[in-house]
Amino acid sequence: MKLIVNGEEHDVAAETLSELLVLMEYEGNWLATAVNGELVHREDRFDRSLKDNDSIEILSPMQGG
Amino acid sequence: MLTLYGAEINSRLLLGTARYPSPAVLSEAVRQSATEIVTVSLRREMSGGRSGGTFFEMIRALAIRILPNTAGCHSVAEAVLTARMARELFATDWIKLEVVGNHDTLQPDVFGLVEAARILVSEGFEVFPYTTDDLVVAERLLEAGCKVLMPWCAPIGSAAGPLNPTALRAMRAHFPDVSLIVDAGIGRPSHATAVMELGFDAVLLNTAVAGAGDPAAMAAAFAAAIAAGNQAFNAGLMEPRDMAVPSTPVIGKAVFT
Numbered sequence: 001m002k003l004i005v006n007g008e009e010h011d012v013a014a015e016t017l018s019e020l021l022v023l024m025e026y027e028g029n030w031l032a033t034a035v036n037g038e039l040v041h042r043e044d045r046f047d048r049s050l051k052d053n054d055s056i057e058i059l060s061p062m063q064g065g
Numbered sequence: 066m067l068t069l070y071g072a073e074i075n076s077r078l079l080l081g082t083a084r085y086p087s088p089a090v091l092s093e094a095v096r097q098s099a100t101e102i103v104t105v106s107l108r109r110e111m112s113g114g115r116s117g118g119t120f121f122e123m124i125r126a127l128a129i130r131i132l133p134n135t136a137g138c139h140s141v142a143e144a145v146l147t148a149r150m151a152r153e154l155f156a157t158d159w160i161k162l163e164v165v166g167n168h169d170t171l172q173p174d175v176f177g178l179v180e181a182a183r184i185l186v187s188e189g190f191e192v193f194p195y196t197t198d199d200l201v202v203a204e205r206l207l208e209a210g211c212k213v214l215m216p217w218c219a220p221i222g223s224a225a226g227p228l229n230p231t232a233l234r235a236m237r238a239h240f241p242d243v244s245l246i247v248d249a250g251i252g253r254p255s256h257a258t259a260v261m262e263l264g265f266d267a268v269l270l271n272t273a274v275a276g277a278g279d280p281a282a283m284a285a286a287f288a289a290a291i292a293a294g295n296q297a298f299n300a301g302l303m304e305p306r307d308m309a310v311p312s313t314p315v316i317g318k319a320v321f322t
Contacts, residue, residue: 060117
């Protein structure tokens, strides 16, 4: 399945957002996720199914002013 | 004591966390500044969570309040989504709201700022809007539900200092009961003192400390400068005059012939 993850195209066989995170080796409780511009809470990632061409954002804390 | 959305804060200096030479230098600058609030961004995680995790643990170890920001967002949708993601990560309703409107000056898009503030306040966020020194925009932000305003005194990272003290003075006079924090454009401790002497409640800094030769020492200098400016404002400053006024009484002056 073709997915846009943080702006880059990936071919990943993930049915849910939580599967995607595992397959792409994203770990830790400091990640925030959104699918197609909508926040997906940590506890909802198991139930959030993905489809072809979905756009996923995975953000984490960074230095900022 | 500074009160921000019900939180009582002792330090009137808020620090950004960008551009420090190392995490150790950042930690020491935070310690020397005695700040109780640091601002932090969100960015795309490209290394599986490891880079964000390292930074997150370091920030949490500081054991002070985190003010997440929407730095770099250029649209209402982007800023609102980033704020929601920040709340998920940092478990705080606080958000420093930035909606950039101009690439060269990083001047806020004040129309988008008001719109985003209204949305976020309706969702329970406690919004710290990074705005210009425009009184009408300030009114709109307050109407949208903001209890704190963060006007710039010069473009971000410019170190230019207060470019329009008249506008800052007017903002203080129009909103005597609103917490006002100068954000962006401060380059020197004397700039910070100047805005605090105008009656501002606090200053948010980043580059002036992070880019200093000795960031920790500069953080301490800013803390002292901000405290001095605040103390001077509270003590009641003398207004400048055009003509000389003798400070020594004339009565009893000897007359020599």
